[in-house]
Amino acid sequence: MIETEGNAKGASVPVKAIIRGVKNEAPGVRTFLIEKSGPPAQPPCLPAARPGQFNMLGYPGVGEAPISFSVLHPEKTTEGRNQKNQKNLFGHTVRAAGRVTGFLSGFVEGDEVFLRGPFGRGWPLEEARGKHLLLLTGGLGLAPLKPVIEMAPTLGASGVTLLHGAREPRDIIFKTELARWKSEGAIEIELTVDNPEDNPDKGQKQQPKIHSGLITELIRPLRIDPSETVAFICGPEIMMRFAARELLIKGMAGSGIYVSVERRMSCGTGHCGHCQIGPWFTCKDGPVFSYTQLKGLPDVIL
Amino acid sequence: MTGASASQKDYKTVIPGDVFALWVDRLGEQYTLTGPVGGGVTARFEDISRFAQMDLDYQSTMLPPGKRYLFEPAEEILSYDISGESNIPGNNRETGGKQQKISVNLPGLPAGRRALIGVHPCDVNAILYLDKVFLRGPYIDPFYTARRENTFIIALNCKSVTDLCFCHLLGAGPYLKARAGYDMLLTDMGRGKGFLVELVSEKARELFDIFSSGRPPEEKDLSAMREAEASLLKGFKKNLDMAGLQNALLSRPDHHALTETSDSRCLSCSNCVMVCPTCFCHNVREETGLSLSRGGKSRIKKIRRWDACQDISFAKVHGGNFRAKRHARLRQFVFHKLDYEGQLGTKGTVGCGRCIRWCPTGIDLTEIAMAMMK
Numbered sequence: 001m002i003e004t005e006g007n008a009k010g011a012s013v014p015v016k017a018i019i020r021g022v023k024n025e026a027p028g029v030r031t032f033l034i035e036k037s038g039p040p041a042q043p044p045c046l047p048a049a050r051p052g053q054f055n056m057l058g059y060p061g062v063g064e065a066p067i068s069f070s071v072l073h074p075e076k077t078t079e080g081r082n083q084k085n086q087k088n089l090f091g092h093t094v095r096a097a098g099r100v101t102g103f104l105s106g107f108v109e110g111d112e113v114f115l116r117g118p119f120g121r122g123w124p125l126e127e128a129r130g131k132h133l134l135l136l137t138g139g140l141g142l143a144p145l146k147p148v149i150e151m152a153p154t155l156g157a158s159g160v161t162l163l164h165g166a167r168e169p170r171d172i173i174f175k176t177e178l179a180r181w182k183s184e185g186a187i188e189i190e191l192t193v194d195n196p197e198d199n200p201d202k203g204q205k206q207q208p209k210i211h212s213g214l215i216t217e218l219i220r221p222l223r224i225d226p227s228e229t230v231a232f233i234c235g236p237e238i239m240m241r242f243a244a245r246e247l248l249i250k251g252m253a254g255s256g257i258y259v260s261v262e263r264r265m266s267c268g269t270g271h272c273g274h275c276q277i278g279p280w281f282t283c284k285d286g287p288v289f290s291y292t293q294l295k296g297l298p299d300v301i302l
Numbered sequence: 303m304t305g306a307s308a309s310q311k312d313y314k315t316v317i318p319g320d321v322f323a324l325w326v327d328r329l330g331e332q333y334t335l336t337g338p339v340g341g342g343v344t345a346r347f348e349d350i351s352r353f354a355q356m357d358l359d360y361q362s363t364m365l366p367p368g369k370r371y372l373f374e375p376a377e378e379i380l381s382y383d384i385s386g387e388s389n390i391p392g393n394n395r396e397t398g399g400k401q402q403k404i405s406v407n408l409p410g411l412p413a414g415r416r417a418l419i420g421v422h423p424c425d426v427n428a429i430l431y432l433d434k435v436f437l438r439g440p441y442i443d444p445f446y447t448a449r450r451e452n453t454f455i456i457a458l459n460c461k462s463v464t465d466l467c468f469c470h471l472l473g474a475g476p477y478l479k480a481r482a483g484y485d486m487l488l489t490d491m492g493r494g495k496g497f498l499v500e501l502v503s504e505k506a507r508e509l510f511d512i513f514s515s516g517r518p519p520e521e522k523d524l525s526a527m528r529e530a531e532a533s534l535l536k537g538f539k540k541n542l543d544m545a546g547l548q549n550a551l552l553s554r555p556d557h558h559a560l561t562e563t564s565d566s567r568c569l570s571c572s573n574c575v576m577v578c579p580t581c582f583c584h585n586v587r588e589e590t591g592l593s594l595s596r597g598g599k600s601r602i603k604k605i606r607r608w609d610a611c612q613d614i615s616f617a618k619v620h621g622g623n624f625r626a627k628r629h630a631r632l633r634q635f636v637f638h639k640l641d642y643e644g645q646l647g648t649k650g651t652v653g654c655g656r657c658i659r660w661c662p663t664g665i666d667l668t669e670i671a672m673a674m675m676k
């Protein structure tokens with residue numbers, strides 16, 4: 001007998017799911033509310049999925065792309081609130097970037113999608129207990145942290161601050177959610193854009209208010225107690241580099257700074273090798289890593 | 303198991319060569335026999351019908367037997383059948399919610415039984431390495447598992463070393479030290495003296511029904527083996543402080559020995575990766591049948607193929623490439639073999655020397671490492 005250790009079933013076999021809702025977030029970006037069909041024991045073993053994990057989302061003949069969970073609490077979304085079968089509902093926010101994501105972005109309600117997952121390690125939520133949780137996001141990087149924000153009251157954090165940057169005001173995703181989170185007051189939110197000129201809502205009262213400039217300019221004035229703070233960062237790698245460096249300058253340890261990185265993926269199961277960073281596999285050891293784990297490895301921009 | 307053989311505490315026996323050959327021929331009734339044919343460093347593993355076809359004095363093969371037969375170069379892992387009203391997602395509203403009927407099919411798991419005969423110690427260690435990739439969590443690979451289950455591995459201690467071998471620096475050869483994870487170990491006792499056969503697995507003890515026709519090894523056999531091993535160890539040309547490389551190469555990622563070698567000589571041809579017995583990387587592609595006609599049936603196959611970190615698109619993502627530079631790709635290969643021990647708890651090389659032998663421009667990872675450590 002050959003000794004094996006791990007999950008043999010399902011990881012490489014996609015299951016069908018149905019699109020239950022589509023929401024436009026920003027130009028080229030849509031959120032899909034998805035219902036898993038098929039027997040409950042079949043992967044993806046939702047609702048076991050944790051914030052920060054991802055599915056391989058695809059369609060036969062088109063291919064697959066790794067996409068993070070942006071909805072794990074359907075009852076907290078406008079679209080999900082009225083759906084039945086809430087425990088099988090989850091969501092992904094997709095930017096039409098290329099071949100696969102371009103195809104996925106065309107889905108409408110009732111369409112079938114194929115997926116495998118959940119894969120990877122999520123955000124280390126337990127690290128936030130008793131500490132101030134700092135969320136730094138850029139562009140679509142807000143998507144994998146949305147479920148963290150939605151469960152913020154249950155994390156036992158002493159406070160939660162979200163600093164989010166986007167290219168232009170119209171690129172800010174989850175605008176309704178941002179307004180609601182702001183009004184609920186459970187977390188502090190600051191938004192910034194690189195280019196404030198091109199604002200379609202110009203003249204209207206912005207809620208929340210939008211700064212202009214890079215996210216680092218929002219980090220700089222922050223007063224933090226470095227040993228009592230934990231940071232989760234997600235965005236383009238170059239943005240994560242500068243954001244993490246601001247925090248290091250403030251005295252935070254690399255082990256308290258977590259980033260979610262993107263790498264080429266083919267399997268999601270730790271076998272194909274495409275996602276390797278130094279000794280790590282992004283799909284199974286990440287995509288969330290501490291800054292310390294990645295610092296100094298080749299082919300890393302951090 | 304007879305009482306006599308069970309009492310042989312190490313399951314070791316010395317068997318005349320012709321008797322052993324007959325047993326192998328008989329094994330062919332239950333297993334496809336696969337062994338080295340053609341000698342020297344360009345032997346190859348092939349399916350054979352008789353023991354006599356093999357050249358057990360071979361030195362190396364281009365493709366490693368473990369990777370070649372346990373992890374197929376190309377393999378269908380899944381297929382989709384599409385039938386019914388052909389409807390492209392996104393058009394759902396127009397067609398009133400009709401959907402393509404898509405079924406997901408799993409191919410049967412490989413079932414044929416194969417005996418891999420004459421596998422050198424480095425290549426056995428490479429199989430143990432692939433086991434860590436495909437058999438240990440969080441997910442295990444069903445195809446590799448099935449083949450591993452159906453493959454009977456007869457290892458063979460080396461009788462000569464080549465100028466490019468460095469297995470001795472890794473404890474991966476020239477004599478096999480591992481005592482699990484394969485089935486039998488042969489040591490050729492020299493002209494006319496037969497084989498010392500060690501039965502390592504339960505399966506071997508079951509199948510090797512001629513155990514008691516051999517004689518128990520005597521002290522003089524064992525000391526002859528020790529001497530043979532010692533004299534082989536003197537024949538190695540390469541030397542490198544392997545233990546000292548971990549994290550040390552990593553601390554010099556842009557060392558000129560690496561960048562200059564790759565920029566001036568590496569062709570990114572990927573030979574080194576393809577012939578490597580531990581390189582496990584692959585890519586999964588979907589291949590579409592040509593009949594996507596309305597109402598017709600078509601089949602889409604998911605095929606996985608060996609892939610290489612030397613290929614320029616290996617680490618490409620939308621909007622960027624993490625290893626666009628040639629030296630970044632060669633570094634990935636060299637560091638994965640010689641430094642990143644943390645990945646699977648062991649070095650990624652077994653010292654077989656294939657990547658050096660088959661590199662068209664003679665790039666040698668041990669020379670790069672040595673220059674980097676100066």
Ligand SMILES: Cc1cc2nc3c(=O)[nH]c(=O)nc-3n(C[C@H](O)[C@H](O)[C@H](O)COP(=O)(O)OP(=O)(O)OC[C@H]3O[C@@H](n4cnc5c(N)ncnc54)[C@H](O)[C@@H]3O)c2cc1C
Nearest residue numbers: 065066067068094095098099100101262263287618619620
């Ligand atoms: C952990 C993780 C989480 C992510 N989460 C999200 C998310 O929540 N939302 C989101 O929008 N994006 C997310 N992404 C990014 C998303 O996966 C990429 O945008 C997506 O993979 C792009 O694929 P594409 O086919 O649309 O783009 P393309 O640019 O067409 O292809 C992307 C990559 O695949 C390669 N490729 C594609 N086809 C071929 C081929 N035939 N031959 C060779 N190479 C090919 C390309 O070279 C390129 O490297 C995430 C990525 C990761 C790793």
Ligand code: SF4
Nearest residue numbers: 568569571572574661
């Ligand atoms: S075999 Fe040689 S030339 Fe080809 S990719 Fe490897 S190191 Fe470069």
Ligand code: FES
Nearest residue numbers: 267268272273283
């Ligand atoms: S995506 Fe295949 S190993 Fe990580």
